[in-house]
Amino acid sequence: MKKLLIIILAFYLNAANLHFTLYKKNGEQGNTLLVIGGIHGNEPGGYYAPSFLIRYYDINKGSLWIVPNLNFDSIVKFRRGVYGDMNRKFAFIDKKDKDYNIVEDIKKIILNPKIDMVLNLHDGHGFYRNSWQNSIFNPAAWGQTCIIDQEKIKTNKFGNLGDIARKVSSCLNTDLKKNYHFFNVKNTKTKFKDEQMRLSLTYFAITHGKPAFAIETSKNIKDLPTKIYYQLRAIEEFMKIVGIKYTRNFDLTIPEIKKLLKKEDYVIINGNTILPVKNIDKVINFFPLTSKQITFKSSNPLVAVVKEKNYYVLYEGYNRHAVLYPQYFKNFCKIKKIKIEIDGQKKEITVPSIVKVDKYFKVLSDKRINVIGYSSKQNEAYKKITKDKLIKKYAVDKNHKMFRVEIYDKDSFCGMFLVDFGGKK
Ligand SMILES: [Zn+2]
Structure with a gap:
């Protein structure tokens, strides 16, 4: 028993903390594009763009599978890879590696027979140019490129990687925010020239018959909305190429992206x-x-x-x-709905949820209620509570307008909702 426990604990310690999520958006039958973001945690263009696909795009034809947060532990720390470079673990990975489960799980998704094309999103250093100009603009840079590992692969569909990447790049170049942002195709000629890239996600994909590309915006573009803009435009071009029809619920402009990033x-x-x-x-x-x-x-x-x-x-x-x-709390109880009175109106609300209050609220329940910031030593059910009776510093928000209402049954915690005095909408 003791041995088993130690093994389980060791396994637990060896896994990454946060695992990625796969989102699937399906339209009418058609090809499937897999978009993978966040393999490098310090490349936010590469993970914010897929989060926009999940939240603000509908797919009408074909399918879009999205992993926005592949290396989630590294994203929250804003580091390339907290357990080493994940994009060098696709040829071989040790079972003890903390990225092991993540790499093996994403490989299975890449190899799913439904997947027709794979995009891996990055923000690379500098701006790629065919000839050396300086330390930012040169052939060793990665920024503002569609990366391919080789010109062609043998598959039924989309094997002409070079043609596709050139088409996407030239579309991107029709609307640049600055002239020096222009996109190039970078062929890493992985099989013959780039030993490191042979360990990468895209090389794993193409050697298993899956067309794959990396889209790199530039680390030298500091403005996040601008990176997201280029990433989304590139992804939209790839969607057109694989025959995916989509609708986007916002205007693809930098001010609009900025606004959505600020949304609560x-x-x-x-x-x-x-x-x-x-x-x-x-x-x-x-x-x-x-x-x-x-x-x-x-x-x-x-x-x-x-x-x-x-x-x-x-x-x-x-x-x-x-x-x-x-x-x-050692014990908990479940509650899905609770009756409250808000500004003279009685209603039943969902737990947990946020309710807008103008003047006052009163919880109508036989449970024990604790309103955080309302100072009474007793049960606070059936008390008429106005904003001026609540102590600001207990609010959960920066504007001091949202307060916690906690529901208990004896010593068991049942749930919580928030009252928002921030103005009725
Ligand atoms: Zn990267």
């Missing part, structure tokens, strides 16, 4: 609590948790809640938004 997100933790992500206060104390292992869900695929030391950190991409100090 929410995260649901353990299915019973909810928090804002971007506008959250930096520190949340006594956050109710029922176990050290947590689950979380957000409409933003780059949101993660990570245990670090004796607290949890709420991330959105590489942005560290808040630290949650937990209060653990």
Whole structure:
């Protein structure tokens, strides 16, 4: 028994903390494009662009499979690879490597017979040029390129890698934000010339009969919306080539991308609590948790809640938004709905959720209610609570307008909702 325990623990310690997610968007029958983002955690163009595909695109014909967060542990730390370079682990990977499960799982997806083409997204150094100009513009740079490992592969479909990459690059070059952003095709001639690239994801794909490309925007373009813009335009061209028909729910312009990046997100933790992500206060104390292992869900695929030391950190991409100090409860109860009165109207609300309140709210329940920031030593059910009775510093948001309402049954934690005094919409 002891031995088994040690083995399980060793296995657990050897796995990455956060695993990637695969999102599938299907239209009418057609070809399938697999888009992989975030293999390198310090290349945000490569993972924010796929998060836009997930959130703001609909697929009408063909299928788009999206992994926005392949190397999620490295994304939250904004590092190329916290366990070494993941893009050098596709020819061989040791079972003890922390990236092992992730690399093996993405290989299976790449080899899925449904996949007709693979894109791997990056932000590379500098700006690739055919001849040497300086340390930023030169043949060794990677930025602003469609990368191919060789000119052609033998497959039924899309084997003419060079032609496809040149077509995409020339489309991108019809609308550049700066002239020096122009795209080139970089053929790494991997089989004969590039020993390192033989270990990469795209080389794994092409040697298994799957057409694959890397799209590289530039690390030297510092503006994230600009990188996302180029990545999305490239992906849209690839979608056209494989016959995927899509609708995009926003204008593909840099101001529009900027606006969407600022949009508020929410995260649901353990299915019973909810928090804002971007506008959250930096520190949340006594956050109710029922176990050290947590689950979380957000409409933003780059949101993660990570245990670090004796607290949890709420991330959105590489942005560290808040630290949650937990209060653990041994017992928990489940509640899906609860009755409340808001500004004179009685209604039943979902737990967890966020409810807009103008003047006051009152929880109509026989459960024990604790409104965080409302100072009373008793059960706070059936109390009429206005904003002026709530202490600002207990708010969960930076504007001090959102407060936690926690629901208990004796000593068991049942769930939480937020009241938002931030103005009715
Ligand atoms: Zn990269």
